[in-house]
Amino acid sequence: MRTTFLPFSTPTLEDAEINEVVDSLKSGWITTGPKVKRFEDAFRAYVGAPYAVPLSSATAGLHLTLLALGIKEGDEIITTPMTFASTVSMIILCGGTPVLADIEPGTLNIDVAKVREKITPATRAVIPVHFAGQSCDMDPLFALAKEHGLTVIEDAAHAAGTEYKGKRIGSLDSISIFSFHPNKNITTGEGGMVCTADETLAEEISLLKFHGMSREAWKRFAASGTPNYDILLPGFKYNMMDIQAAIGIHQLPRLDGFIDRRKEIAEYYNRELADVAELALPTYAPYQQRHAWHLYTPLVKVEKLTINRDSFMDELKKLNIGSGLHYKAIHHHSYYREALGIADSDLPNASYASERILSLPLFPKMTDEDAADVVAAVKQVITDNAR
Numbered sequence: 171m172r173t174t175f176l177p178f179s180t181p182t183l184e185d186a187e188i189n190e191v192v193d194s195l196k197s198g199w200i201t202t203g204p205k206v207k208r209f210e211d212a213f214r215a216y217v218g219a220p221y222a223v224p225l226s227s228a229t230a231g232l233h234l235t236l237l238a239l240g241i242k243e244g245d246e247i248i249t250t251p252m253t254f255a256s257t258v259s260m261i262i263l264c265g266g267t268p269v270l271a272d273i274e275p276g277t278l279n280i281d282v283a284k285v286r287e288k289i290t291p292a293t294r295a296v297i298p299v300h301f302a303g304q305s306c307d308m309d310p311l312f313a314l315a316k317e318h319g320l321t322v323i324e325d326a327a328h329a330a331g332t333e334y335k336g337k338r339i340g341s342l343d344s345i346s347i348f349s350f351h352p353n354k355n356i357t358t359g360e361g362g363m364v365c366t367a368d369e370t371l372a373e374e375i376s377l378l379k380f381h382g383m384s385r386e387a388w389k390r391f392a393a394s395g396t397p398n399y400d401i402l403l404p405g406f407k408y409n410m411m412d413i414q415a416a417i418g419i420h421q422l423p424r425l426d427g428f429i430d431r432r433k434e435i436a437e438y439y440n441r442e443l444a445d446v447a448e449l450a451l452p453t454y455a456p457y458q459q460r461h462a463w464h465l466y467t468p469l470v471k472v473e474k475l476t477i478n479r480d481s482f483m484d485e486l487k488k489l490n491i492g493s494g495l496h497y498k499a500i501h502h503h504s505y506y507r508e509a510l511g512i513a514d515s516d517l518p519n520a521s522y523a524s525e526r527i528l529s530l531p532l533f534p535k536m537t538d539e540d541a542a543d544v545v546a547a548v549k550q551v552i553t554d555n556a557r
């Protein structure tokens with residue numbers, strides 16, 4: 171057994187990030203300023219989006235996008251139950267009604283056929299989540315959205331570097347929202363970015379992110395600026411800081427390398443765990459795409475074991491292997507169980523995955539030995555607890 175604890179994820183930060191943060195601190199521009207602009211431009215160019223709005227988090231991005239689209243009481247937004255709470259919470263906090271459509275069993279991405287079944291005259295938008303960094307099947311989803319006049323908002327929190335049929339997520343004909351939380355494929359500490367081709371929407375989100383102010387602080391306080399400003403609408407305080415962007419500036423050029431390493435480890439897990447009957451491994455979607463391997467999420471077939479998924483994670487921890495839970499399905503959380511009243515039989519695939527899923531360690535700094543330790547620990551827990 172390994173003697174040190176292997177976390178489920180940890181960011182890959184080097185001297186370049188540290189020096190850039192120090193530069194920001196020494197420069198006096200610690201909040202929204204030139205480094206945010208540099209990161210925004212670099213990220214927009216990387217994904218191929220006409221407009222990008224840097225924010226304090228992806229949650230802020232979801233919130234402002236829904237507000238800018240005018241989502242209000244009575245509007246229904248279809249999304250997946252296999253997501254982080256904020257995808258659904260932001261719909262509710264805008265006064266909308268989340269409607270959950272079931273997932274595909276292998277990729278755990280939203281099932282477009284199930285989305286179709288959930289459309290009503292009140293449906294305004296669909297929020298697919300590119301689960302674990304694997305693109306949803308966007309062509310049929312766009313066709314469906316067009317047929318019914320719906321807006322597609324991609325929750326791309328897992329999908330920096332993901333591609334769908336040769337196109338980067340962020341450059342499709344929709345709105346994409348990325349997260350730079352420390353576990354994500356690149357980080358800014360906390361942070362998010364909304365990418366879109368819609369100039370008016372990008373402007374509206376930019377206004378909403380900073381008090382509805384006509385000009386941002388760095389434009390007012392820079393030598394060439396004027397301190398006067400006007401409030402055009404009531405807004406939030408969701409701007410990204412230069413200290414955050416300083417990290418992102420040096421993460422972004424390494425993103426492709428990070429994904430290559432993540433893929434190597436994921437494919438090693440796929441090979442080494444392929445014959446383990448007690449696991450259902452994640453599968454590749456049949457269409458051409460680039461999986462960014464944000465997460466590696468096998469399902470533990472608990473019916474073949476004497477322990478449940480939570481105990482499985484505890485047993486891994488005893489062997490010094492960390493794991494994550496992405497996700498307990500939305501309708502299994504207390505609030506949503508009450509608020510949405512969804513039965514497991516309404517979402518059978520998500521309900522099945524919710525009780526069995528776990529995230530194994532996956533991050534670029536992991537060594538081959540770390541990955542071998544994970545495989546050995548998973549097999550040991552299965553052998554020790556077989557039915």
Ligand SMILES: Cc1ncc(COP(=O)(O)O)c(C=O)c1O
Nearest residue numbers: 227228229254256327349350351
């Ligand atoms: C699918 C999904 N959506 C949204 C978010 C929210 O991102 P953030 O933490 O940047 O607000 C996350 C973060 O974990 C996520 O995984």
